Amino acid sequence: MTDTARGTSRRYGTRPTMKDVAARAGVGLKTVSRVVNGEPGVTPDTERRVQEAITALGFRRNDSARILRKGRTASIGLVLEDLADPFYGPLNRAVEEVARGHGALLINGSSAEDPAREQELVLALCARRVDGLVVIPAGDDHRYLEPEIAAGIATVFVDRPAGQIDADVVLSDNFGGAQDAVAHLIAHGHRRIGFIGDQPRIHTARERLRGYRTAMAAAGLPVDDSWVSLGSTAPDRVRTAANAMLDAPEPVTALFAGNNRVTVTAVRVLGERPRPVALVGFDDFELADLVRPAITVVAQDPARMGRTAAGLLFRRLDGTDDAPRQMEIPTRLIARGSGEIPPAQD
Amino acid sequence: MTDTARGTSRRYGTRPTMKDVAARAGVGLKTVSRVVNGEPGVTPDTERRVQEAITALGFRRNDSARILRKGRTASIGLVLEDLADPFYGPLNRAVEEVARGHGALLINGSSAEDPAREQELVLALCARRVDGLVVIPAGDDHRYLEPEIAAGIATVFVDRPAGQIDADVVLSDNFGGAQDAVAHLIAHGHRRIGFIGDQPRIHTARERLRGYRTAMAAAGLPVDDSWVSLGSTAPDRVRTAANAMLDAPEPVTALFAGNNRVTVTAVRVLGERPRPVALVGFDDFELADLVRPAITVVAQDPARMGRTAAGLLFRRLDGTDDAPRQMEIPTRLIARGSGEIPPAQD
């Protein structure tokens, strides 16, 4: 030990504590705590001395200790599928803004659509004792969260429902939006409409499929099995599925794409084909209006979903204790042209 | 006190601690700690008893206490401009992946391009004693971070250099990329090229402007003051600037857009004009190839920037103590057509 750990000069990697500040200012520990937290009952003169010591030493309160003592961490966790997915950007930001309004920090991570990773991440956040969680579920069994919720960690699920447990949920109107999309295509003369969606284990994919089937049935149109393809949203898979539907003996004349990644690939595929094919996509995206033809979409409102979810979360944290709610955020059909392409004449 | 805080039934909002587990398993506190942390020196039989108590009580280690004791938080902070900006998505994700590889969680927040908010956020993260920070600076004076860095919080700046302090930095080759963009336009016959960029206080905007000027000078072309417009990237501002350049007595025949937001607006404006105007944008974006004409861009590699920055950070955390480094990530010109539109013949 050759360092001089007294006064101003300190060992590298060691930070001054309230004790150090108290010693330097010649006051008690608790007085420093009072000044740091702006509590009343300190004379201006004492306060000034403490402040001087704080700046001189470069003291910064250790929130880990504070959290341990107080029990609240002033942080919430957000687990989503992929931080890099543009769909979640506005949702992420919205949650952050609400958290900020409540003085909380945001810890987040990607589940990569892997239930095991989701659970690992969620439990790590629980171990950190986040005050609350906003989760976009990857798995469909969340019973592992029961003890955490019982212990007081507020939890809100977004975009997809919770599995096997009763909790607050914020969803898009996937069913209604899909109905609108398909009805739009039917209104423009289509009778053979294909649907390419995400993995069937994903709730939104199933709901959108249900909307598709309902709209077809409502128009009295049959649905051929080969018109529906659920699976990975990887470009290759989507490309193959789209081409199969378009090259069939009785080809589809329109496509309904189940999410933004599917839509993007569909646009590329359709651009390579000789005759125009109508398209409506679920999820809006930047520049959808600049592609020719401009892409008609069913837009969700991810920022509103995030705001709503975070709002519910902080309601819980503020003590509200009513039954879990399920909220549905409406979708909006934005007609830009690609849905209005008439069926090709044979 | 009416609750029965012993055995299995516990007060709502109160969690079992190692003490509770120890009591139930009939062992000492430290033995529980050993089991929880997988330390050696516990007989299989004892371990089993402890594990049973853990599951029975739903115990989960309180990381706040652990952090307080150990000094390391196993979390890093990421401060960027806007979580919702698609450019930062891949960067965010890359940093997360590296952190995950080191067993660390990621806390992040948006500075909203506001230096005060950046500082507030950074200091909040320091109070949480994150092990390290990845910062996309909004301000240009980071001396406030000196005591934190001295105290051992590793810090890496990304996308823009640190202000007034010596630290690790990861930048894109903004200057070279801009030169490439402008040279591309010049090679296709343009002599009057406009540049619309971000606020001049932002480093990348200045570097790209410098690249623009250098490329013009290298080709022996003069630059008229009215061809350069720096400022907000709000659509209105960009629209006005673009139209002014295009409606001038000697209009520019090509535009170089300083970032993705500018490019998007520029595409819209150019789409409304009677005669084609060449365009190269800084930053790639999804669907750039599907717009007609397809947009030529200078692509950055945000994922690589994030990986590099996080890599540097963990190098520091692993004890490396050499001089701060400045790393430059190359950019890549992706020619898609919009840069090859020839100048209009008058």
Added chain:
DNA sequence: TAGCCTCTAGACAACGTTGTCAAAGGAGGG
């Protein structure tokens, strides 16, 4: 069988903060 070593296990302090409580000092009322 004595002596030594190894292995398991627990008691205790410490991390840095905040809540509780009590002491000291001064002001005001009777």
Added chain:
DNA sequence: CCCTCCTTTGACAACGTTGTCTAGAGGCTA
């Protein structure tokens, strides 16, 4: 002038974990 009350201040315990140290049991060697 005494008593009460209020204000300012600090001592101390507690939050839940981990590092250190020591005790005891048991096995092995001589």
